[in-house]
Amino acid sequence: MATEPKDAPIQDAVDFIHHHREEILEGYFKLLSFPSISADPAYAGDVKKCAEWIVGELKRIGFENAKVIETEGHPVVYADWLHAGDDKPTVLVYDHYDVQPVDPLHLWKSEPFEAEIRDGKLYARGASDNKAGVWGNLKVLESMLSADGKLPLNVKIMFEGEEESGSPSMEPFVAANKELLQADIMLNCDGGFDMHNPQLAYAGRGIISAEVTVKGPRADLHSGGFGGVVRNPLHVAAEIIASLHDEDGRVTLPGYYDRVREIDETERARITAGWEAETEKNKKTAGVDFTWGRSIAPDAERATVLPTLDVNGMWGGYQGPGSKTIIPAEASFKVTMRLVPDQQPPEIAQIFKEYVEGFATDTITIDVLVRQEGWPFLLETDGDYLAAVQAATEATIGKPAQLVRTGGSIPILGMFNRLMDMPITGFGYGDGENIHSPNEYIDVEHFFLALQAGLRMYHNLGAVEK
Amino acid sequence: MATEPKDAPIQDAVDFIHHHREEILEGYFKLLSFPSISADPAYAGDVKKCAEWIVGELKRIGFENAKVIETEGHPVVYADWLHAGDDKPTVLVYDHYDVQPVDPLHLWKSEPFEAEIRDGKLYARGASDNKAGVWGNLKVLESMLSADGKLPLNVKIMFEGEEESGSPSMEPFVAANKELLQADIMLNCDGGFDMHNPQLAYAGRGIISAEVTVKGPRADLHSGGFGGVVRNPLHVAAEIIASLHDEDGRVTLPGYYDRVREIDETERARITAGWEAETEKNKKTAGVDFTWGRSIAPDAERATVLPTLDVNGMWGGYQGPGSKTIIPAEASFKVTMRLVPDQQPPEIAQIFKEYVEGFATDTITIDVLVRQEGWPFLLETDGDYLAAVQAATEATIGKPAQLVRTGGSIPILGMFNRLMDMPITGFGYGDGENIHSPNEYIDVEHFFLALQAGLRMYHNLGAVEK
Numbered sequence: 001m002a003t004e005p006k007d008a009p010i011q012d013a014v015d016f017i018h019h020h021r022e023e024i025l026e027g028y029f030k031l032l033s034f035p036s037i038s039a040d041p042a043y044a045g046d047v048k049k050c051a052e053w054i055v056g057e058l059k060r061i062g063f064e065n066a067k068v069i070e071t072e073g074h075p076v077v078y079a080d081w082l083h084a085g086d087d088k089p090t091v092l093v094y095d096h097y098d099v100q101p102v103d104p105l106h107l108w109k110s111e112p113f114e115a116e117i118r119d120g121k122l123y124a125r126g127a128s129d130n131k132a133g134v135w136g137n138l139k140v141l142e143s144m145l146s147a148d149g150k151l152p153l154n155v156k157i158m159f160e161g162e163e164e165s166g167s168p169s170m171e172p173f174v175a176a177n178k179e180l181l182q183a184d185i186m187l188n189c190d191g192g193f194d195m196h197n198p199q200l201a202y203a204g205r206g207i208i209s210a211e212v213t214v215k216g217p218r219a220d221l222h223s224g225g226f227g228g229v230v231r232n233p234l235h236v237a238a239e240i241i242a243s244l245h246d247e248d249g250r251v252t253l254p255g256y257y258d259r260v261r262e263i264d265e266t267e268r269a270r271i272t273a274g275w276e277a278e279t280e281k282n283k284k285t286a287g288v289d290f291t292w293g294r295s296i297a298p299d300a301e302r303a304t305v306l307p308t309l310d311v312n313g314m315w316g317g318y319q320g321p322g323s324k325t326i327i328p329a330e331a332s333f334k335v336t337m338r339l340v341p342d343q344q345p346p347e348i349a350q351i352f353k354e355y356v357e358g359f360a361t362d363t364i365t366i367d368v369l370v371r372q373e374g375w376p377f378l379l380e381t382d383g384d385y386l387a388a389v390q391a392a393t394e395a396t397i398g399k400p401a402q403l404v405r406t407g408g409s410i411p412i413l414g415m416f417n418r419l420m421d422m423p424i425t426g427f428g429y430g431d432g433e434n435i436h437s438p439n440e441y442i443d444v445e446h447f448f449l450a451l452q453a454g455l456r457m458y459h460n461l462g463a464v465e466k
Numbered sequence: 467m468a469t470e471p472k473d474a475p476i477q478d479a480v481d482f483i484h485h486h487r488e489e490i491l492e493g494y495f496k497l498l499s500f501p502s503i504s505a506d507p508a509y510a511g512d513v514k515k516c517a518e519w520i521v522g523e524l525k526r527i528g529f530e531n532a533k534v535i536e537t538e539g540h541p542v543v544y545a546d547w548l549h550a551g552d553d554k555p556t557v558l559v560y561d562h563y564d565v566q567p568v569d570p571l572h573l574w575k576s577e578p579f580e581a582e583i584r585d586g587k588l589y590a591r592g593a594s595d596n597k598a599g600v601w602g603n604l605k606v607l608e609s610m611l612s613a614d615g616k617l618p619l620n621v622k623i624m625f626e627g628e629e630e631s632g633s634p635s636m637e638p639f640v641a642a643n644k645e646l647l648q649a650d651i652m653l654n655c656d657g658g659f660d661m662h663n664p665q666l667a668y669a670g671r672g673i674i675s676a677e678v679t680v681k682g683p684r685a686d687l688h689s690g691g692f693g694g695v696v697r698n699p700l701h702v703a704a705e706i707i708a709s710l711h712d713e714d715g716r717v718t719l720p721g722y723y724d725r726v727r728e729i730d731e732t733e734r735a736r737i738t739a740g741w742e743a744e745t746e747k748n749k750k751t752a753g754v755d756f757t758w759g760r761s762i763a764p765d766a767e768r769a770t771v772l773p774t775l776d777v778n779g780m781w782g783g784y785q786g787p788g789s790k791t792i793i794p795a796e797a798s799f800k801v802t803m804r805l806v807p808d809q810q811p812p813e814i815a816q817i818f819k820e821y822v823e824g825f826a827t828d829t830i831t832i833d834v835l836v837r838q839e840g841w842p843f844l845l846e847t848d849g850d851y852l853a854a855v856q857a858a859t860e861a862t863i864g865k866p867a868q869l870v871r872t873g874g875s876i877p878i879l880g881m882f883n884r885l886m887d888m889p890i891t892g893f894g895y896g897d898g899e900n901i902h903s904p905n906e907y908i909d910v911e912h913f914f915l916a917l918q919a920g921l922r923m924y925h926n927l928g929a930v931e932k
Contacts, residue, residue, distance in 0.1 A: 209789035218753025223876025227774035229756035229802050234777040240709035287684025288829035290695035297652030308693035311700040312792050323675035325802050336791050338693050361752035408690025
């Protein structure tokens, strides 16, 4: 750290971090000691205690209106510092303080909620995903406030406590607090800070998950006695599934592609570059080539800007050893669809439901349960705010983040896109591994480097002309 | 029993049974005390002890060459009495002395291997299926031998010990013992004696059971990252299944119907009558109407003389609560096909295998495991031997058995049809319920009535001109 080049406007804040390194780690250990597991109701009290502790920290470093806001689920931490002046931008900082469950516990080499540093790595549940972002932002903002007595821009903090369990309360929370949350730019900090191959997911697909149940005879029937005269629900389920794609791999639901947005050459080049950077790694993961659907569009586009439909599970009838001569009474399958702009999840869910229900007959009933509807998201791909974040990354590690379009879904970003009237970009602090797995860790030196990048980022954002 | 009409030629034998009623029940209790569960290797010793005890009984009543013949699985009981003269027919009597497992044991009201009579019903595992046939034949033959010192025809006994576990050793046993087993007529006694609606299944379908495994990526993949570029094994499994029938319900396997035998008007009338007699009961069981495939042929024919294909179970991917966004690494399903004369199971199995394997692609492998190949069977529908059996039934309960063609499979009869050069008909002794279930029983009075029918049957068979 001593070799770090001087950086005049943020030097005092950088020095503050250097001088408080031990306190920063101690505080991080404390934050990581809360078992804020949102998925397990048994930990609801710990989730709340964690929120309250963060509120205390925000107050201590000089934030105002710091409070735990109750929702139907776990609470949101809110706080603001709005004294930079009306000519300065306001940023809404989003992250989450809840964590994944820890099982299988026996695979952890140290207690998941008693952080431990081994070989320069800090091990604890949430160390990387994503208390790193919560703590990173707090420490960056504290160092600026301590060094300068002020921030270079107006800041609103929103840390949720349900991200790892699907954010069920966030949509009503956001809808009810639009004014409180309004800003010029939203900063999603739920991500990592990869020193070597920094990436920023600027777009992702929406998602619909659904479950279909096909029911036929009253009970499992003898296939000898009833074969040929009673329609088999497994056959109907298979027919439905088989009919959902044409032989090239296109989804056949009526109107499925009607609202799919064309991409321009800039976008095409961007996603191609992003895909190619990962192709070898992805092939290793899959163990197969990506030939499926190749006649429709190049691999990079099918994986990102075209919608998909996959059956994630199917079951019905006898699954044990040997054979059992039955016509099963029912069959079920689970589906997820990945949606892209400007497909609308409620519309597609309805199309799916009607299409699938159309396979019902006089002896077959079909139930479709739509479980989740998540919207696609699109963050900034240019503009001053993104440039400010990228410049901070480049100044810190020598290169900006590569903009990648993920085929996956971050429903909460789709929701922010849809409900909030502001652009969104992202910046992450964690550089570690094993998120959602045993022995989650963050690299300690990289975390301190990310704090420097964070300082530069807030500084740069403060310089953006509104 | 005292009101039973006198029946001159068999009267002494009838009297013998009347006078030995208690001994007959005591012996039956003893036979039922052997836990001859063929499916569970833990009972192999008991199966053998049961066989040895029966051999002892056969010797005691005057049979010759009585022996336990070892097979690769459980032993066969063989014995003969061949002193009726060359001008008299020889009958080969087939039945099985093994029984189904007894679980769930807690649902039994008395010990399954300690027979108990309650309200005129004798409860024990095997009481109906099918130690009734083993004991019934022994008692009928004993009474004739005791009363007359001889039998009206030549008799060969073959009781197997593997019927309830699929008779894996019977085909090699029969192939190796054709001369020993040769007779003029084979009598299948593995069935019941329903006093009210006697039925005789004179034909049944063959069966092929198979399991298909469809493999795709190396492991379950994230459906966001790989949706659209990696082919989903569940989709391929569904395509295979969906393609196996046309929209009318015909099986689409190439050549599937090529060898299906046309039926004549007599047969059509017979199966229609048999089907109609059961339709209401069957509809209640199924809970749905039998509309599937109705454009192909009438219900009775689709259920009996046309072949079928049913998927009995399918599974792959995530089956738990909620959703899991994966493309599963593999999918599997189990199939049974019901075959009719003159389809050949090995040929159809090969057609199925090749057809299904044809769905393999550059990223999808397909394995087909053919588990069982059972041949369809056709017993006597006219002729003197059947008439002799029917006359015995009619003389005893006032009507002959209705000839019914079952859609189910009795692979061992198909095997006898194919390997043995003799006609087959059937006669059963049991009149009870809960076969294969807890609290299996036989109605005691009906069993004694069945013994009288058995006496008449052997008498009538002995009168048939060779």
